[in-house]
Amino acid sequence: MTEMTYKRHAHWRDYLELTKPRVVLLLLLTALVGMCLASPTWVGWAVVTPAMVGIGLMSGSAAAVNHLVDRHIDAQMARTLRRPLPSGVLSPRHVISFATIIGALGFAVLAIWVNMLTAWLTLLSLVGYAIIYTMYLKRATPQNIVIGGLAGAAPPLLGWTAVTNEIHPFAILLVMIVFTWTPPHFWALAVHRAKDYAKANIPMLPVTHGIEFTKTCILLYTILLAIICLLPYIVGMSGVIYLVGSSILSIWFLVYAWKLKFAPSKHTAYSMFTFSIWQLMLLFVLLLVDHYVVTPAF
Numbered sequence: 001m002t003e004m005t006y007k008r009h010a011h012w013r014d015y016l017e018l019t020k021p022r023v024v025l026l027l028l029l030t031a032l033v034g035m036c037l038a039s040p041t042w043v044g045w046a047v048v049t050p051a052m053v054g055i056g057l058m059s060g061s062a063a064a065v066n067h068l069v070d071r072h073i074d075a076q077m078a079r080t081l082r083r084p085l086p087s088g089v090l091s092p093r094h095v096i097s098f099a100t101i102i103g104a105l106g107f108a109v110l111a112i113w114v115n116m117l118t119a120w121l122t123l124l125s126l127v128g129y130a131i132i133y134t135m136y137l138k139r140a141t142p143q144n145i146v147i148g149g150l151a152g153a154a155p156p157l158l159g160w161t162a163v164t165n166e167i168h169p170f171a172i173l174l175v176m177i178v179f180t181w182t183p184p185h186f187w188a189l190a191v192h193r194a195k196d197y198a199k200a201n202i203p204m205l206p207v208t209h210g211i212e213f214t215k216t217c218i219l220l221y222t223i224l225l226a227i228i229c230l231l232p233y234i235v236g237m238s239g240v241i242y243l244v245g246s247s248i249l250s251i252w253f254l255v256y257a258w259k260l261k262f263a264p265s266k267h268t269a270y271s272m273f274t275f276s277i278w279q280l281m282l283l284f285v286l287l288l289v290d291h292y293v294v295t296p297a298f
Ligand code: HEM
Pocket: 022, 023, 026, 027, 030, 079, 144, 145, 146, 148, 149, 152, 153, 178, 182, 185, 186, 189, 277, 280
């Protein structure tokens, strides 16, 4: 693309948009909860600050690479065509430089001030999302987001290893929660936006297997999620505040999934997508509150 086609000068907000800031904020909340649950007492800002900065920068870098790789398909979908690359506000070269700089900076922060295990695992997540999911899986299989979801689910583990420098089964349990949450989160949106994905020729589940099959998968994953959300209480990681709060959230999410399958209105799919974000956020806030209020040190 030549300079002639740029519509306006780039603004710092365009760079911020490349990092998918709201997604990264929720990822960081899950990382923070991983850090806090890794220790019975407050872990201290000396670990929390560099871990959040490093994980945040590397997630933002992964998101910017996603914008770069997807710029042609983003230009074909109503939801994404106004992004900085398809709208011609930023050039691919700008985006490559930006993603490289913040990605390398994030890795350096983790390597210097946190630990190498966390730095490598975060790099693995970056590669998982930016390369494996975006470049290959997204275009190859309707299971793209299930497998790719592992990268987005990693931050609680990254937070945990930042504190302890080891991989603990409780951290894997937190990863499993986000991993199982991802299909209903995304497929609810994909049902709402199925025509967009079909137009851009992306093999998302509603495009390849139809809306009804996708709704059944959403319901099954939501049931699985409700079961997995009981595990933190069952294994003694969390207490009764978590149990009560998470059960309410699970039932609420199940009602959405049930309604989407058996009694949908025009808005059910999008409302369920919006609720999914609140559900995950509140679930992790509950883990945090419960940890400091009722759960004895393990
Ligand atoms: C492969 C995994 C995932 C896929 C395919 C996916 C897909 C999407 C898509 C397409 C949107 C855009 C909706 C829109 O523009 O209206 C979105 C929004 C969002 N996602 Fe995900 N997501 C995934 C994982 C995650 C994870 C792991 C988190 C956080 C823990 C997350 C948090 C969010 C948030 C907060 C939004 C709202 C963003 C906004 O309002 O700008 N997502 N997701």
